[in-house]
Amino acid sequence: MERPFILHMFTPTRQMSPFDVNMAVDAGYQIVVPYADVGVDNIAAFTQDAIFSRGPKGVAHTGIFIGGRDVVVAADMLRIARKAMVPPFEVSVFADPSGSYTTAAALVASVESHLLRARDTDLSGKRVLVLGGTGPVGVIAAVLAAQAGALVSIASSRGLEAAESASSRINERFSVQTAGADARSGAAVASTLAETDVVFAAAAAGVQVLSASQLQSAPHLLIAADVNAVPPAGIEGVGVMDDGKSIANGKTLGIGALAIGNVKYQVQRRLFEQMLATKKPLYLGFEEALAMAREVLAERPAQAAA
Incomplete structure (x- = not known):
């Protein structure tokens, strides 16, 4: 038997x-x-x-x-x-x-897929901001994006010092290069977004980390991806089923939590x-x-x- x-x-x-x-x-x-x-x-x-x-x-x-x-x-x-x-x-x-390993993998691969389809490019050299970057999904998404050649900034709502501390630990443990970013205020997030190509929203469920107005004011943003399926959305204007939907007046593609979750x-x-x-x-x-x-x-x- x-x-x-x-x-x-x-x-x-x-x-x-x-x-x-x-x-x-x-x-x-x-x-x-x-x-x-x-x-x-x-x-x-x-x-x-x-x-x-x-x-x-x-x-x-x-x-x-x-x-x-x-x-x-x-x-x-x-x-x-x-x-x-x-x-x-x-x-x-x-x-x-x-x-976190499979969610972060799905997040990063989904962003890569849409960059390739829409822009004929990849994450190499892209400036990636990870909001909620000190949580499990955020940490691994940051590591994977850095391994793919992205310039990764890990943001923390607890401020720049906390973000830099987390970044240092990640860099040492996983042999990658990331930096810390301040997400303690709307102004701090807006400043970082001004130089961001891709944003990952990986904060706690039910916490909005990016508003529609902040999306509109991000001049270089190609993709905004959100893993939060619990209302309100982590990124305002990104629906949970969105899978490359145009947002922010068509200049950015949104990827929602259930598209990544699938x-x-x-x-x-x-x-x-x-x-x-x-x-x-x-x-x-x-x-x-x-x-x-x-x-x-x-x-x-x-x-x-x-």
């Missing part, structure tokens, strides 16, 4: 996200077991408990998911879990804390499915999520033609 597919879901927090449990089951995992209070100090032990108990054949039907809320802790747990493997006792591991959903589902189908262990973080998001969006012309 074929062994069932088991997914062990580890989180440093008190509970695993029901969203992630649902996604894993719908992707095809037959047994999904969440574990709370698993962090960098005990992830290696939990990983080895998972791999040695099923034998070399059983590990092919075993996977690990890493959740939580801290993007750096999740990256460290993914690295430690991988190091804890003892081939041939080796399983796939997927990290996506608070959905890509995020497909990315997470496909990464789970890859884990189920692979013959070799996979280690999936935000860079692999971005590659999958680009793949999802690259299929759109063929789907439209069909």
Whole structure:
């Protein structure tokens, strides 16, 4: 009898996200077991408990998911879990804390797709402002945009000092170059927007970080993308279903939360499915999520033609 597919879901927090449990089951995992209070100090032990108990054949039907809320802790747990493997006792591991890796990947890939379609360009050299840049999605979106060659500014409503501190930590941890930006006042945001090509709104749900008038006064803004699906919109005038809609008198394209969320959903589902189908262990973080998001969006012309 074929062994069932088991997914062990580890989180440093008190509970695993029901969203992630649902996604894993719908992707095809037959047994999904969440574990709370698993962090960098005990992830290696939990990983080895998972791999040695099923034998070399059983590990092919075993996977690990890493959740939580801290993007750096999740990256460290993914690295430690991988190091804890003892081939041939080796399983796939997927990290996506608070959905931030897949959401940020969908955000960045969606912006790239619209830049290519509308402007025949990419993020390289573009001035990107991340509002809510110290939160989980904002941090990873900033890292991915910087890796794509953008000039990234991370903004904080707590002021320039907080933004610069966050930027410094991100730069050191992920080997990228970002800068801090002040978002404590409307005037501060307007000043930064005057030199911005792309804005990501990744603040807390239900918090508006950019007004319609601020959009109108941003002379170089090509794209405004918002991941907030809870009213009010993070960017005034960007609807949740907008997917490249012209806003701000037609000079800017808007991308809304559900358009980005649809890509995020497909990315997470496909990464789970890859884990189920692979013959070799996979280690999936935000860079692999971005590659999958680009793949999802690259299929759109063929789907439209069909």
